[in-house]
Amino acid sequence: MKFGVLVFPGTWSDRDWGHALGYVSGQEVVYLWHNDTDLQNCDGIIVPGGFAHGDYLRTGAIARFSPIMESVRKFAENGGLVLGSCNGFQILTEAGLLPGALLRNACSSFLCEWTYIRVERTDTPFTSQCQKGQVLRIPISHGEGLFFCDDTDLQALEDRGGVVFRYCDANGAVTPEANPNGSKNNIAGVINESGSVMALMPHPERCCEPELGGVDGLLICQSMVHAVAGIHS
Amino acid sequence: MTTVQNKLHWLAKVTVTRKATVVDPQGNTVLDALRHLRFDSAEHVRIGKYIEVSVSAADEAEARSEVAKMCETLLVNPVIEQYAFDLQQID
Numbered sequence: 024m025k026f027g028v029l030v031f032p033g034t035w036s037d038r039d040w041g042h043a044l045g046y047v048s049g050q051e052v053v054y055l056w057h058n059d060t061d062l063q064n065c066d067g068i069i070v071p072g073g074f075a076h077g078d079y080l081r082t083g084a085i086a087r088f089s090p091i092m093e094s095v096r097k098f099a100e101n102g103g104l105v106l107g108s109c110n111g112f113q114i115l116t117e118a119g120l121l122p123g124a125l126l127r128n129a130c131s132s133f134l135c136e137w138t139y140i141r142v143e144r145t146d147t148p149f150t151s152q153c154q155k156g157q158v159l160r161i162p163i164s165h166g167e168g169l170f171f172c173d174d175t176d177l178q179a180l181e182d183r184g185g186v187v188f189r190y191c192d193a194n195g196a197v198t199p200e201a202n203p204n205g206s207k208n209n210i211a212g213v214i215n216e217s218g219s220v221m222a223l224m225p226h227p228e229r230c231c232e233p234e235l236g237g238v239d240g241l242l243i244c245q246s247m248v249h250a251v252a253g254i255h256s
Numbered sequence: 257m258t259t260v261q262n263k264l265h266w267l268a269k270v271t272v273t274r275k276a277t278v279v280d281p282q283g284n285t286v287l288d289a290l291r292h293l294r295f296d297s298a299e300h301v302r303i304g305k306y307i308e309v310s311v312s313a314a315d316e317a318e319a320r321s322e323v324a325k326m327c328e329t330l331l332v333n334p335v336i337e338q339y340a341f342d343l344q345q346i347d
Contacts, residue, residue, distance in 0.1 A: 081333055088330070117333065124335045131281045171336060173277055205279070 024251045025051040027065035029095070029111075031075035031086050032057070036108065036228060040069045043228040048244045057089035062103075066251035068095055072109030072164070072226060082125060082167050083114035092118055099220050104148050104250060106243070107222030109165055112212075120220045121213055122180055123172035125165075129205025133166040137237075138203055138225055140188040140211045141195050147214055148250030149221045150187060152242045158195045159188075159239040161225035163203060168224040170206035170213070177207055188212035188223050263312040266319040270331060270341040273304035278336045307331060310346065319343055 028040045037054060045052040053063050057075075062068065075086035086092070092114075099105045099120060107115040115121045128134060139160055142153040153159070172180065180186065188211040192201040202209045204224070212223030227240030274280055283301040290298040309326060313319035323341055332339045 080331070084330065084333065116335075124333055126279065126336065127281050129279065129281050131285050169279070169281075171278060173275075173335075205281070 024066045024248055025053065025064065026067045026069060027053050027055045027062055028069045028071060029091055030054050030056055031089060033074040033077050034071055035073035036071035036226065039228040040071050043231040043240065043244055047231045048248055050248060055091055057091050060090045060094045062094050062098055067104040067247050068098060070105065070107035070111030070114055072111060075110055075114060082110060083117035086114045087118040096120065102219050104247060105220045106149055106247060108226055108228065109224055112222035112224055113167065115220060115222050121215055121222055122176055123170055123213065125167050126169040126171050127167050128169055134203050135164045136162065138163050139191050139193055139201065140225060141191040141197060143189060144184060144187050147187060147218055147221060149243055149246050151249055152246040156195060158191060158193065159242065160237050161227055161239055162229050163225050165224055168204040170210040180213065183216060185213050186210050187214050187221055263314060265346045266311050266313055266343055267346045268309045268311060268323040268341045268343050270307040270309060270327060270339055271304060272307065272332055272337050272339045273302065274336055275338055316343065
């Protein structure tokens with residue numbers, strides 16, 4: 024399968040994704056420059072972390088207008104799989120492909136640490152290799168990861184099962200103490216209504232080999248690989 | 257004979273603020289700092305953005321319309337923010 028990793032000026036997780044999907048997962052990977060419009064017949068698209076366009080104005084605000092994003096929008100509308108992580112999450116919310124917005128962490132600090140997230144849904148192309156309620160250990164690295172939407176939209180998101188991951192403790196309990204950045208309802212990752220676009224603040228690509236301290240990120244990579252290969256578990 | 261339309265120059269001073277329902281950790285931290293400095297009178301701090309945009313437009317209505325479009329397209333995220341601007345003619 025072929026995955027396209029978007030690269031904006033200021034993106035920093037593109038090569039990590041390429042390594043996780045290419046070297047570790049054995050897939051073909053191409054890098055797609057933000058000024059291009061050709062998705063090169065990729066089966067899945069990754070919107071990686073970093074500081075696209077310097078995060079100027081707002082995180083993701085300028086990146087959403089890069090030419091490649093119009094192609095990504097059409098790709099997603101046709102059911103193509105799009106996964107965003109960290110800055111990719113911020114870009115996808117700014118683009119309106121996912122609900123909500125990401126605000127400065129409640130603690131005001133940049134956080135770079137391991138977190139636990141609970142898998143809320145396994146019937147998605149991004150989590151099929153996980154168990155429902157499974158606790159994944161995946162690092163975060165962000166200053167603006169507080170997931171926010173107003174109460175009406177939050178209720179609508181919860182009602183349709185749009186929350187895929189929640190910050191939790193090592194035992195899977197979703198508590199205020201386990202919420203690193205003050206996200207509403209401990210939300211760490213959400214999916215769109217059609218199930219083709221999902222994003223999370225943590226970095227799965229940084230924990231796909233034991234040498235890096237964990238392999239839970241592989242479950243998300245493998246889920247995508249299974250999905251684009253048409254293998255249903 | 258062709259008529260060349262003279263464009264006038266305008267300066268928009270745009271203020272972007274967070275909606276009341278949106279948390280503002282930066283504002284809270286500044287409020288804490290003010291109180292630490294014994295400004296007991298400080299009750300509330302909200303931090304926003306100030307943006308200046310100069311535009312060319314035939315008249316004030318056109319300038320206002322352009323700036324509003326800029327705000328709604330790029331400068332403001334309506335999920336979390338609101339905006340207002342003052343407009344003045346320059347030169």
